Amino acid sequence: AELPTYTAEGVTLIAHAFRGTGRMVSFYTRERGLVEAVAQGIGKPGSSLAPAVELFTHSTLFLAEARGADHLSQARVIEPFYELRRDMTRYGYAAVACELIVRTTEPGQTIPGLFEMLVSYLHAMRGPTAPSPLAGAAREAGGVRSAADPRVLSWAFEFAYLELSGIGPVIDRCPACGAEGLGGVYVAAQGGTLCGECAPRDAGGCVVSPGTARTIAAMRRFDVGALERLRLADATRAQVRRLIREHIRYHLDLNLKSEQFVNGLSQWEPPPRRSGTRGEVESGGGEDDE
Numbered sequence: 001a002e003l004p005t006y007t008a009e010g011v012t013l014i015a016h017a018f019r020g021t022g023r024m025v026s027f028y029t030r031e032r033g034l035v036e037a038v039a040q041g042i043g044k045p046g047s048s049l050a051p052a053v054e055l056f057t058h059s060t061l062f063l064a065e066a067r068g069a070d071h072l073s074q075a076r077v078i079e080p081f082y083e084l085r086r087d088m089t090r091y092g093y094a095a096v097a098c099e100l101i102v103r104t105t106e107p108g109q110t111i112p113g114l115f116e117m118l119v120s121y122l123h124a125m126r127g128p129t130a131p132s133p134l135a136g137a138a139r140e141a142g143g144v145r146s147a148a149d150p151r152v153l154s155w156a157f158e159f160a161y162l163e164l165s166g167i168g169p170v171i172d173r174c175p176a177c178g179a180e181g182l183g184g185v186y187v188a189a190q191g192g193t194l195c196g197e198c199a200p201r202d203a204g205g206c207v208v209s210p211g212t213a214r215t216i217a218a219m220r221r222f223d224v225g226a227l228e229r230l231r232l233a234d235a236t237r238a239q240v241r242r243l244i245r246e247h248i249r250y251h252l253d254l255n256l257k258s259e260q261f262v263n264g265l266s267q268w269e270p271p272p273r274r275s276g277t278r279g280e281v282e283s284g285g286g287e288d289d290e
């Protein structure tokens, strides 16, 4: 019998070798959420499917339903995101988003707004547009490039993803007593920042200042233009880094491999130039971290 066929717009999250020249590919699609599909003959010269199964590629996919995994029959690339595969740091951050989705969603599960946010994230992660006579054509299919700090973009995606999934950290009130207030002592098991009355007395809590809470609130709106203007003080970075890692570990039971990869890379980056860091002000309340 003929297999039912369908068309979907998708981004390649991960691909594994499968039966010789085949690939088992996980796509996140606009229409059906996570789709797992077999693409045959990828290892052969001239494969028409090969470009679409490269990581991060945004394509129109022609698929046939099958038991287990669907079959990819044709693909038309919309955006290959070459830049993300040429720069190890940007590759790592793009992979963080893909790994987060592939490890925490089920096939067929659609999270409204996620596909659009993923495409927007990948476009932004390509980095700023080089000055050129063609710079006016910056807006491209589904997103714009951005000069935003890749680390900030990546955190913003993670926070926004947690919000879309309904498991974001509570940072604007105490999850124990309900008292309103930005920040406090983050306790993973409580899912947010506890007020001074409810916070455990023992040392070692993850303190989140009101300024950091405001920064997180700004990041999780995932407005690429606003993210470009966001500057995080070192103290804010430290608080954000610890909170997001503990929250994802506790609430998704996950240590992202790509996150470890990119953190390892960052140890080898040259220190930031003085001229670039002087006078940086944390958006919306750096004074809280002093």
Ligand SMILES: [Zn+2]
Pocket: 174, 175, 176, 177, 178, 179, 194, 195, 196, 197, 198, 199
């Ligand atoms: Zn409280």
